[in-house]
Amino acid sequence: METLSSPEQKKILRQNQYKSSPSWRDSYKRRCLENLRKSRENFVRKFRSASLDTKNSQPTVDDVMTEEWNRLRKDHSELPTCTELLFSTDDEVRYINSIMEEIQAALKTEEESLLEMYTEDYEASLCASIDQLGSNRVICPVCKKFTLFMNKHVVFCKCGIRINTEEDALTLEDVKLSIERAVDIHEKACEQTAVFSTVQMYGIDNLLMTCNVCDYMHIVV
Incomplete structure (x- = not known):
């Protein structure tokens, strides 16, 4: 082997x-x-x-x-x-x-x-x-172009609106829901598109929603 x-x-x-x-x-x-x-x-x-x-x-x-x-x-x-x-x-x-x-x-x-x-x-x-x-994201209902922001209870937009919400203790989400509810209520009764603007009442700026067709008016914020 x-x-x-x-x-x-x-x-x-x-x-x-x-x-x-x-x-x-x-x-x-x-x-x-x-x-x-x-x-x-x-x-x-x-x-x-x-x-x-x-x-x-x-x-x-x-x-x-x-x-x-x-x-x-x-x-x-x-x-x-x-x-x-x-x-x-x-x-x-x-x-x-x-x-x-x-x-x-x-x-x-x-x-x-x-x-x-x-x-x-x-x-x-x-x-x-x-x-x-x-x-x-909350689009400004006034200018319909820019986004709403909040800083120290003040809601503001690049277009110039400024609304102090400290008294109502609102958040930006609350503002968004208020706008959506107002639009929803109006659309159920009127086909016209409502308009948003700011108005001063008792020295405080408010967000107002109005319609010239059905005379709808609502203070959103």
């Missing part, structure tokens, strides 16, 4: 070890996936909090694989180095590289899935914010 030389024996033993014991492969793949997910989650969190540092780029899939491979070799010193993986033509290394290519493909698929998920989540959050902004 032919006896194998020591180098050949070691080579075959290592090949059999790689092929029969996938524990390092599963562990390595799991670590890479965890690293990738964590880095992408951190990126999204910093992006949402507006604390993203554009100088620090996110690690690529290859970066993640290299980092985790170096960690793995601390527990599996028999594995080749990253340099050996790149330049060695040994059959053992080729076999490991084939595994690495499979893991790389899986990581890129995972990254695409994460990107799609985060994009959908961000778009949904953005749409919700826009909807909320739109629902809270």
Whole structure:
């Protein structure tokens, strides 16, 4: 029976070890996936909090694989180095590289899935914010162009109107509801569009809604 030389024996033993014991492969793949997910989650969190540092780029899939491979070799010193993986033509290394290519493909698929998920989540959050902004916006009923604002109980618009609501303790939402109720009541009885204006009564400016057709008049605020 032919006896194998020591180098050949070691080579075959290592090949059999790689092929029969996938524990390092599963562990390595799991670590890479965890690293990738964590880095992408951190990126999204910093992006949402507006604390993203554009100088620090996110690690690529290859970066993640290299980092985790170096960690793995601390527990599996028999594995080749990253340099050996790149330049060695040994059959053992080729076999490991084939595994690495499979893991790389899986990581890129995972990254695409994460990107799609985060994009959908961000778009949904953005749409919700826009909807909320739109629902809270109050168009000035006098000029019908600009938005009403409130500061220290004073409702004001770029067109020049200023109405102090401190006595009634009204919020901008209250003002919006008052305008909507007044318009709704009038529209049920008259097809003409009512007009808003400011009028001073007892030294206080008020928002008045009037209609010249049905003689409707209502103090909104």
